[in-house]
Amino acid sequence: MSQRELHSAFISLVQQHERIIYKMCYLYADNADDRKDLYQDIVVQVWKAYPKFRGDAKFSTWLYQIAINTALSYISRNKRSIVSFIPGETLPEMADTSINTEHDEQLALLHKSIACLNEIEKAIVVLYIDNKSYEEMESIMGINNGALRTKMTRIKEKLKKITKTNSYGTE
């Protein structure tokens, strides 16, 4: 494959799977500038690693690996802890006028709850709500199937508690 073809194939693949990168940016960066930086960082890392991508795994699985690793490195170099949304604050750059107020509130609650999880739990939750199978989650996270299921059960319990606390707090 020539450099030009590689370049075009890469851009097309990234555009198809851009949603994964955005999810990571919204999850691990708490303002527009950081999200932009993280987006760029992920794309650069994916581009650097792309010549080694052999297609043994799905592109989305491979992209998730790099995106999560980059996001975790990103928060490693940003001293402040990432708390995505402050209660009562509107969601930046996510305003959609077609979404009703109740939906907005639930959405805010979702983000607020996920933001309370630790970094690894956040990654697992994203994979779960992106309908990844446990096998795929295992190959992305490197955590075995059994441990992932246990973690997922704990996360669900944790989220239930956080959501309950948060919804009482906003009432």
Place this chain on the structure above:
Amino acid sequence: MELNEFKDMFDKTSNSATQTSPDIAAIIYLDTKGPLATLERKLKLSIYIFAVVVVLFVGNFLFHGHRALTWYLLYAILFIEFIFSVFQYGVIKQIRSNTGDVKHNLTGKLNLLQKIYQWFLPVHEGLFLLMAVLLEISMYYHLDINFEGWSKVNPVLRIAAYALFLTGQYLLKRSTLKKHYLQYLEKLQNLVKQL
């Protein structure tokens, strides 16, 4: 609310984001402005600078035939710093590598940083201590006329000067290590615990 109910909403969140697609073609040829990328660029530059200086020294040595010990010592110091710059550059490259599964990637980075923390300072100090010992030996055998003055200084004062130099080096290198790696090391330890 159950987590399963979040699935659709989360999708809507990321899809409804009023985000304009950045120019991927332009992005991939730019490196980020993050501290690791900046450090990598600085180390790359220092490698080039040291390489040029080393070539100049070798050229000077070949054409003018300086055989004085001073030159060897300077050459050795520069070479040590050059080697450490290359080593640190390799480390930063590895830390910036984000392929492989998350657990493997994080534990690999953590092990690497722990090894650096364990070995970097003792090796660096050991090399400078060796240089001080070599200097003393060369003065004892009068190998370099440039150090005749220094050899006449009271040995206690000389040892104190070496100790001061080594302590200064140690503190400087330790603060550099802390500045560049400690925050990553602590964060990585925390992330690995979460796994």
